[in-house]
Amino acid sequence: MAAANLPVLIRRTPILPVAPQASEVGRERLFVKAENLQVTGSYKVRAAFTLIKHLSPPELNRGIVLASSGNFAQGFSYAGNWMGIHIVVIMLDRTSHFKLQETAGYGGEVFLCGDDAINRQSVVERVAKERGMVAIDTWEDRRLAIGHGTVGLEIVEDHPFLETLLVPVSSGGLAAGIATAVKELNPKVKIIGVQPERANAAYVSLRAGSVTAIDYWDSIADGLSAAQPGALPFLHIQRYLDDIVLVSDSEIAHAFRTLFARCKIVAEPAGAVAAAAYLSGKVTQDRNTVALVSGGNLSRTMAKQMFDM
């Protein structure tokens, strides 16, 4: 299995029960897979190592260019630093200072490209060509989805009574990787994607039956920046996802506070959307549910904002 092929640097993150009230402790139906406790603070590092293993030594010597809203940046920069591979990350100007600082801290080179999320990949291709580096398309690369899938394998192994799995959706790679892995192991598990109300390109595309771009984007969940799903992930989403549901920013902030106060863990907004779908009643609450907390990389300012929302 893919899980067995991850390096020891990757942590087997815990599955923690979530009781919205003290009186419910010990009788929880909601659990979180805490990938915010993963090294670099998100699941992305799994895919980074998985991809690097698929590249040849000459390719690794040339270095890697990719686009990221922040967590892939940190995961790849850490993996690259660890293995001596130069990493350049194309990032939006609106990326939080925290994520930029951490990316640089892990040794990645940050290249800001404005705020056009859809055309980031053309910048990736251009920089890779100019510098003779390897361009990675994080939206479409099948090798990354295999890395994401290891999260699903661990959840199935560690929670044998799983009935519903909730997963954040941006360009769809994470949901595609997890849904494919989990459905092949246990087709009875319901897998539901979650998006913010105003960052809902995959939701819109699923309803439309084809990849559709949104011309708005407004959410506290800066990690879910995709204005359209990737083509390859979308095929998997259509095939394996049972539904996509939407949550508001205030529901995301409420989930952040619940995870903080009751589980003692820190979720970034994008990492809290899946728990928010359960806690706000957007999905049925009477099934054994695991919500993926995909990351915990957020600034102090954003944390304070969510305390007060």
Add this chain to the structure above:
Amino acid sequence: MAAANLPVLIRRTPILPVAPQASEVGRERLFVKAENLQVTGSYKVRAAFTLIKHLSPPELNRGIVLASSGNFAQGFSYAGNWMGIHIVVIMLDRTSHFKLQETAGYGGEVFLCGDDAINRQSVVERVAKERGMVAIDTWEDRRLAIGHGTVGLEIVEDHPFLETLLVPVSSGGLAAGIATAVKELNPKVKIIGVQPERANAAYVSLRAGSVTAIDYWDSIADGLSAAQPGALPFLHIQRYLDDIVLVSDSEIAHAFRTLFARCKIVAEPAGAVAAAAYLSGKVTQDRNTVALVSGGNLSRTMAKQMFDM
């Protein structure tokens, strides 16, 4: 071993590496034992279940009275609720609203007794007598120290290269239980207690060579409220602890922020003191160190306060 006798409700909490900077990830010398991720948000529930197992059915029918600054209250209330035992907790008026609310949420009966920490136990004895309940002296009860010791056993098992162990100290029961367990297994491990500068009764007592009460108390660490160490714990502290070091409130707040931003976990001030001792350089940083994060029960207000300190 005591660890093997804990009920399944008690979680085996993880040991997580702490890198103060992104560039240090993968080369950490500091690790935390994350008992804030324990059920009820602190290690106290281990001792609660351990003590309950030692009581007879008639004693359990009478119910239990104890004093607590908040975390024993939650641990005992949860254990009592789970096993159908009436729990009354004598608490200081200055206890945070969060801890009072959670205690009641777990089904415990809260009895406020003013703000005299040293005379709490006389209130415990009086209430127990009036109501025919069993009085527990959390400062002196040997059975509780056995429960605390299970934290130490797990740390030794899960971190084979442990050289220094840092433990928060209030009345000393936790430090006594852990130090006794760990030193018997591996006498080479250095065990250092940590107290806030102005909540340092055990530190003062250790220097004086006998149990000494302090006539001041001022710290953000509301969980470390003891104005003197317990007599029995003090004997173990004298015998097994290598030293006690002191940390300031701003060092505690800095440790809270480091654990928040880099480990994605929430420590209450009392739970952050051990990590603060390492991060502030109060102990040597070149040994493999585990700092116990003893709890994560804090209000949103206190969290915001520590963000801004």
